[in-house]
Structures are given as C-alpha cells and as structure tokens.
Amino acid sequence: MTLHQYDYIFAIGTLFAMLDAYNNGANDVANSWATSVSSRSISYRQAMIFGTIFEMLGAITVGARTADTIKNGIIPNSAFQGNAGVQMLAFTCALAAASSWVMWCTRHSAHVSSTYSLISAVAGVGVATVGASKVQWGWNDGKGLGAIFAGLGMAPAISGAFAAIIYMLIKVVVHMRKNPVPWAVWSAPFFFLVAATICTLSIVYKGSPSLGLNKKPSWYIAAVTVGTGAGVCLLSALFFVPWAHAKVIKNDHTIKWYHVFMGPLLFKRPAPADSDISNVPDYSVIQHDSDMSPLGSPDTIRVDPEEPLPKAVEANEKGIEVVEAQVDYKKLMAEGEARFHAKLRKGRGPLAWAMRTLHENPMGAGEIYEFRNIKIMLKRIPAIIVAGLLYGLHYDIHAAQSGIHGTPEGDRMDRVYSHATKYPNEVEHTYSFIQVLTACTASFAHGANDIGNSVGPWAVLYSAWSTGDAAASKAPVPVWQLAVLSAMISIGLITYGYNIMKVMGNKITYHSPSRGCSMEMGAAITVLVFSQFSLPVSTSMCITGATVGVGLCNGTIKAVNWQRVSLLLLAWFMTIPIAGTLGGILMGLFINAPHFLS
Numbered sequence: 001m002t003l004h005q006y007d008y009i010f011a012i013g014t015l016f017a018m019l020d021a022y023n024n025g026a027n028d029v030a031n032s033w034a035t036s037v038s039s040r041s042i043s044y045r046q047a048m049i050f051g052t053i054f055e056m057l058g059a060i061t062v063g064a065r066t067a068d069t070i071k072n073g074i075i076p077n078s079a080f081q082g083n084a085g086v087q088m089l090a091f092t093c094a095l096a097a098a099s100s101w102v103m104w105c106t107r108h109s110a111h112v113s114s115t116y117s118l119i120s121a122v123a124g125v126g127v128a129t130v131g132a133s134k135v136q137w138g139w140n141d142g143k144g145l146g147a148i149f150a151g152l153g154m155a156p157a158i159s160g161a162f163a164a165i166i167y168m169l170i171k172v173v174v175h176m177r178k179n180p181v182p183w184a185v186w187s188a189p190f191f192f193l194v195a196a197t198i199c200t201l202s203i204v205y206k207g208s209p210s211l212g213l214n215k216k217p218s219w220y221i222a223a224v225t226v227g228t229g230a231g232v233c234l235l236s237a238l239f240f241v242p243w244a245h246a247k248v249i250k251n252d253h254t255i256k257w258y259h260v261f262m263g264p265l266l267f268k269r270p271a272p273a274d275s276d277i278s279n280v281p282d283y284s285v286i287q288h289d290s291d292m293s294p295l296g297s298p299d300t301i302r303v304d305p306e307e308p309l310p311k312a313v314e315a316n317e318k319g320i321e322v323v324e325a326q327v328d329y330k331k332l333m334a335e336g337e338a339r340f341h342a343k344l345r346k347g348r349g350p351l352a353w354a355m356r357t358l359h360e361n362p363m364g365a366g367e368i369y370e371f372r373n374i375k376i377m378l379k380r381i382p383a384i385i386v387a388g389l390l391y392g393l394h395y396d397i398h399a400a401q402s403g404i405h406g407t408p409e410g411d412r413m414d415r416v417y418s419h420a421t422k423y424p425n426e427v428e429h430t431y432s433f434i435q436v437l438t439a440c441t442a443s444f445a446h447g448a449n450d451i452g453n454s455v456g457p458w459a460v461l462y463s464a465w466s467t468g469d470a471a472a473s474k475a476p477v478p479v480w481q482l483a484v485l486s487a488m489i490s491i492g493l494i495t496y497g498y499n500i501m502k503v504m505g506n507k508i509t510y511h512s513p514s515r516g517c518s519m520e521m522g523a524a525i526t527v528l529v530f531s532q533f534s535l536p537v538s539t540s541m542c543i544t545g546a547t548v549g550v551g552l553c554n555g556t557i558k559a560v561n562w563q564r565v566s567l568l569l570l571a572w573f574m575t576i577p578i579a580g581t582l583g584g585i586l587m588g589l590f591i592n593a594p595h596f597l598s
Contacts, residue, residue: 003468006085010465013092017458020099021485024114024454025492027106029055030500031540032446032523033493035547036439037397038505039516040283041432044397044498047439052490054440058447059455059486060479074119074145075126075135084464089590090125091457097121097582105571106496109503112571113538116152119145120576121583122457128587151537152572155526156545163522163546166194167553170431170514175423184430185244191517192236195437197229198524199444240433242266248426253279280429283513285402285417285506344394351390357383392498400502412561413507419559420510420551428513435517442520446527446539447486454485508544509551509560522546544568 003010033047042050080087098118105112123145126135137145170191174183243260246252250271259266345355361379364372402417403410459477463469505511523542530537544565551560 003084003088003465006088006465009085009088009092010461013088013095013461014458016092016095016099017454017461017485018488019103020095020114020118021451021454021488022492022496023099023102023106025051025055025489025494026496027102027111027492027500028114028538028540029443029446029489029493030497031111031504032442032520032543033439033497034397034501034504035442035511035516035519035543036435037501038285038401038511039428039432039435039513040281040398041435041513041516042439044395044501045393047497048490048494050436050440051443051493052487054443055447055489055493056483056486058444059451059482059489061448074122075130080130082469084468086129086591088461088464090129090587091122091460093586093590094118094121094125094583095454095457097124097586098579101575101579101582105575106499109499110571111500111504111540111544111568112575113540115538116149116572117575117579118454118457119149120578120580124580124582124584125587127580128584129591149576151530152541155530155537156541156548158529159523159526159542159545160549160552161522162525162549163519164549164553166521167515167518167550170518171553174427175421175514181248181424181426181430184427185241185249188241188244188430188434189233189237191431191434192240192437193229193233195434195441195517195521196232197225198521198528199437199441200228201225201528239263244430244433246271247279248429251279280425283425283428283432284422285398285510350386351394354383354386354390358387389495392495395498395502397498397501398506401504401506412563416559416561417506417510419556420554423512423514431513431517435513435520438517438520438524442524442527442539442543444524447489448528451482451486451489454488455481458485503564504544505547507561507564508547510554515550519543519546519550522549538572541572 029051033051036042037044037047075090080090095118098114098121101121102112102114102117123135126132135145173187174180177183239260242262242264243255243266246255246259246266246269250269252269252271254272255266255269262269341355341359344352345359346352358380361376361383363376363380364370366373368374368377401413403413455477459481462478462481509515520543523539523546526542526546527537527539548560548565
C-alpha cells in the first residue's frame with residue numbers, strides 16, 4: 001500500500017538523495033581522478049568519460065551490499081516499531097544534512113568524506129528518533145558504527161601501505177636500473193595482470209545479488225578471476241609491448257595508436273632515420289611564472305609584461321610577513337580568474353555565449369523582486385546553467401595545483417617537488433597506459449562502494465513509501481536506483497569536480513604516471529577489500545593515504561605537503577560531529593512538529 005500522505009517526504013528525500021550523489025561525484029570521485037589528471041596520464045575530459053562508464057558499472061554490479069549496511073546496520077528496523085512514515089522522515093533528514101554539508105565543503109574546495117558525512121548524519125538522526133541506546137554503536141557483525149568508523153584510521157594506513165609496496169616494486173624493477181626504459185616496457189604485462197585481476201575480482205567475488213555470482217563455487221570464482229587477469233596480461237604482452245617497444249625504445253614517431261593491432265609484427269618495423277626526435281609527452285610538473293594566470297595556458301594568458309611585479313612576489317623576496325603576502329596572493333588569484341573569464345568571453349560556442357551574457361547583464365541595485373532585476377535574472381538563469389555545465393572543461397587543473405612560481409604557496413610546492421626524483425618521460429609514458437586501467441579500476445571500486453551513501457537511504461524511502469511497511473527496507477536495492485544515482489555521481493564529476501581536483505593531486509606530493517598507478521592500485525585494493533565485507537569506506541581517504549604513502553617513498557617527509565594533509569585530516573574529523581549534529585537537529589525539529597505527529 002503506497003503512503004500517498006507522505007508523497008512530499010518521498011519527493012524531498014529523492015531530491016536530497018540525488019544532491020548527495022551529485023556531491024559524491026564532485027567531491028569523492030573528483031579526488032579519485034585527480035591522481036590520473038595530475039600525472040597527465042589522461043585529461044580532465046577523458047576522466048569525465050571514463051569516470052561515467054566505470055562509476056555506473058561498479059555501482060550496478062556490486063553496489064548493493066554497502067547500501068544494505070547503511071540501510072539496516074546503523075539504525076535497526078525494529079527501532080521504528082513499524083512506523084514507515086517516521087522511517088521515511090529519518091532518512092530524508094539524514095540525506096538533507098549530509099548533502100548540505102558536503103555541498104558547502106565542495107563550494108569552498110574543502111575535501112571531505114561523503115561516506116562518513118552520511119553515516120554521521122544517520123547516527124545523529126537515530127539519536128533524535130529512537131535515542132542513543134537504539135543506535136548500533138558497536139561492531140554489530142561488521143555493520144555497526146564501531147566497524148564503520150574503524151575504517152577512519154585503518155583505510156588510509158592500509159591504502160598507503162599497499163600503494164607504497166607497489167611503487168617500491170616499480171622502483172626496484174624499473175627506476176633503479178641503469179637503462180630503465182626496456183624494463184618498463186617488458187614488465188608492463190605484470191601490472192596489467194594485477195589491475196585486471198582486481199577489477200574482475202570485484203565483479204565476480206560475492207558480486208551483486210541480482211547477478212547471483214556470490215552463489216558460484218570457489219573454484220569457479222578463482223578460475224574466472226585468474227583467467228581474466230591472465231587473458232589481459234597475454235593481450236598486453238602480444239599487442240601493447242610491441243607497440244610500446246616501437247614507440248619508446250625505437251623512438252618511432254610515425255607510429256599511431258591503431259598500429260597496436262599489428263602485434264608482434266611491430267618488432268620487425270624498421271626505426272625511422274630521425275629516431276632521435278622525442279616521441280613522448282613531457283610528464284614533469286611545471287609551475288607557472290608569477291606573470292601567468294593560474295587558470296590558463298601560459299601560451300594564451302599572460303599579464304602585461306610592463307606591469308609591476310605582483311605584491312605577493314615582492315613581499316616574498318623582501319621577507320615581509322606571510323600574512324600580508326597571502327592577502328596579495330588571493331588578489332593575484334582573483335585577477336587571474338578575471339583574465340581567464342575575459343578569455344572565455346572572447347571565444348566561440350555555448351560557454352562563450354554564457355560568459356558574455358553573465359558579464360553584460362549584472363544584477364542591478366535594489367531588491368531581486370524588482371521588475372528590472374527579474375528581467376535580468378531571466379537572462380542570467382540559462383547562462384548560469386550553461387556555464388555551470390561547461391566551465392570545468394576549460395579549467396587548468398595543473399596550474400591550480402602547482403601554484404604560481406614566486407608566491408608563498410608556489411614556493412612551498414616547489415620545495416615539495418624538489419625532493420621527488422624525476423624519471424625519464426619514456427618510462428613514465430609506459431606507465432601512463434597502465435594508469436588508465438588502474439584509474440578505471442579505482443573508479444569502478446568507488447562506484448561499488450560509495451553508491452551506498454545515497455542509494456541506501458533512498459532505498460529505505462522508496463520501499464517504505466511504496467509498501468507502507470518499515471520492515472520492507474530489508475529488501476534488495478533495485479538496480480534502477482543504482483543507475484539513477486550513479487548517473488548523478490557522473491554529473492557531479494563533470495560539472496564541479498574541478499573545484500576539488502585543484503586542491504588535490506600535485507597539491508599533496510609530486511605526481512607522475514608510475515606514482516599515480518601505484519596510488520590508484522593501492523586505493524582500489526583497499527576499497528574493494530572493505531566493500532567485500534559490506535563496510536562503507538571513504539575512497540577519498542584511501543586515495544589520500546595512498547598519495548602520502550607513495551610520497552614518503554621518496555625517502556623524506558619533505559616530499560609531502562603536510563599543510564594540505566593537515567587540512568584534509570581536520571575536514572575529515574570535523575565532518576563527523578557537524579553532519580551528525582545537523583541530522584539530529586533536523587530530525588528533532590520535524591519529528592516533534594505537531595502536524596507530523598497528528
């Protein structure tokens with residue numbers, strides 16, 4: 001029996017579930033892909049495409065189990081005493097609190113865990129609804145708050161250890177050799193084997209209940225997993241290794257991507273006469289000079305060279321207090337952003353039209369409800385939507401991460417980068433292809449684990465609303481709900497992910513493809529292990545822990561930007577009390593409203 005009297009609660013809860021998924025993409029997924037974008041293995045636009053595909057695959061195939069933990073592991077169904085309306089209200093308030101907090105943090109480029117934000121909100125709602133005694137604070141067979149929050153300290157450490165082990169293996173096998181390029185090419189199939197095995201394992205081993213893969217015998221699971229990994233390894237040995245050999249060892253600049261299908265025949269392909277020409281991209285992290293915009297290409301956006309040196313640089317050179325220099329640096333960033341917007345307005349296409357419309361139609365003085373302001377707002381709304389959808393496509397992530405040379409922040413990042421060894425571009429180019437696979441594996445793992453953040457409460461809302469029975473929330477999560485929210489995650493990454501990417505990646509430590517694939521593999525392994533035990537864990541914490549772990553492999557703590565890491569830790573721990581308090585206050589207000597109780 002459908003509870004039509006609570007249609008408005010279901011509608012509001014659905015909107016907040018979609019907002020929570022959007023924030024998940026803009027915050028957590030953006031952090032996951034920041035590693036690949038920072039190392040220049042893929043562009044931001046390519047990250048959007050691959051992120052959309054593999055987030056949805058991970059969510060739909062193995063996402064249902066973690067959703068069950070959030071649905072039933074924190075507040076037991078018996079606590080609601082069969083009142084489906086109260087249960088709907090509880091999870092709506094939890095979604096509202098969590099999504100509002102994460103949206104605020106994303107707006108201010110504060111990277112937080114959407115997983116722990118929602119879990120904390122659910123716990124706060126539980127205290128306000130049924131009392132602290134009914135909330136599962138303990139382990140609860142791996143589904144209580146004790147088990148979930150254990151990952152707060154365990155996940156980053158485990159992820160960092162996995163990533164460090166993988167990267168040290170790469171260093172010993174490849175980077176420490178006198179001629180590392182051949183070693184990078186010939187060892188590539190092994191890393192394809194590792195990535196493919198992990199990705200296959202996450203689908204097959206205790207797969208989505210709707211697929212019934214968890215009912216297969218262990219020999220079947222092992223055969224499919226090992227067989228798929230070995231198959232990818234064999235394919236990479238037959239096709240990728242000959243192609244990479246021709247490209248980076250023979251330095252054949254005439255070879256194209258489609259030549260990969262020639263396989264071993266490429267070994268007989270003669271090297272061109274001018275093989276001394278560089279054939280691979282430059283993967284080094286380069287800071288922009290102080291007279292360049294932090295948001296644009298140095299070839300297209302420059303300050304007038306006749307202008308005086310920015311005050312931030314003068315302050316830094318003369319030893320003036322850092323506080324004053326930081327103020328001037330913010331002004332410099334604002335000026336750079338203004339120049340970036342001016343460049344966009346001069347271009348062509350929908351984004352240029354939107355930027356021109358917003359620039360030419362500023363809001364007038366007076367109240368917004370005045371007729372002239374209403375007319376202006378009607379012009380601005382379509383432009384705001386278009387700009388919001390397309391702005392990130394033109395944002396320079398690398399310049400924003402590395403900072404401007406000569407400013408206090410730029411000097412700090414320069415010191416961090418100076419403690420990281422730079423390896424040949426030919427070696428890094430080989431690992432850039434491996435990182436594409438590891439990035440997709442990490443995105444798959446994120447979809448498998450973090451889709452439970454939004455779909456768990458939304459599944460409770462839907463089942464309670466459609467059946468009128470609070471106990472029905474124990475039913476499996478419908479696949480269509482997983483698909484809808486995974487699509488919202490992808491939209492969040494595409495439209496607003498740049499605002500988190502710019503403070504991650506190279507902002508923590510020096511990135512390169514060999515480092516990046518180690519970070520992503522370490523994080524992916526950790527997330528999948530936690531996911532198989534139905535424990536929601538923050539992907540952002542895992543990739544951050546992996547980033548620090550690989551950074552420390554440089555042999556000194558100075559290779560890590562501990563200021564950024566400290567801010568991340570502060571944001572993570574502040575999420576728990578703030579999200580929990582917001583959820584509890586919202587639930588306490590609405591559950592005690594006379595209209596709802598009548």
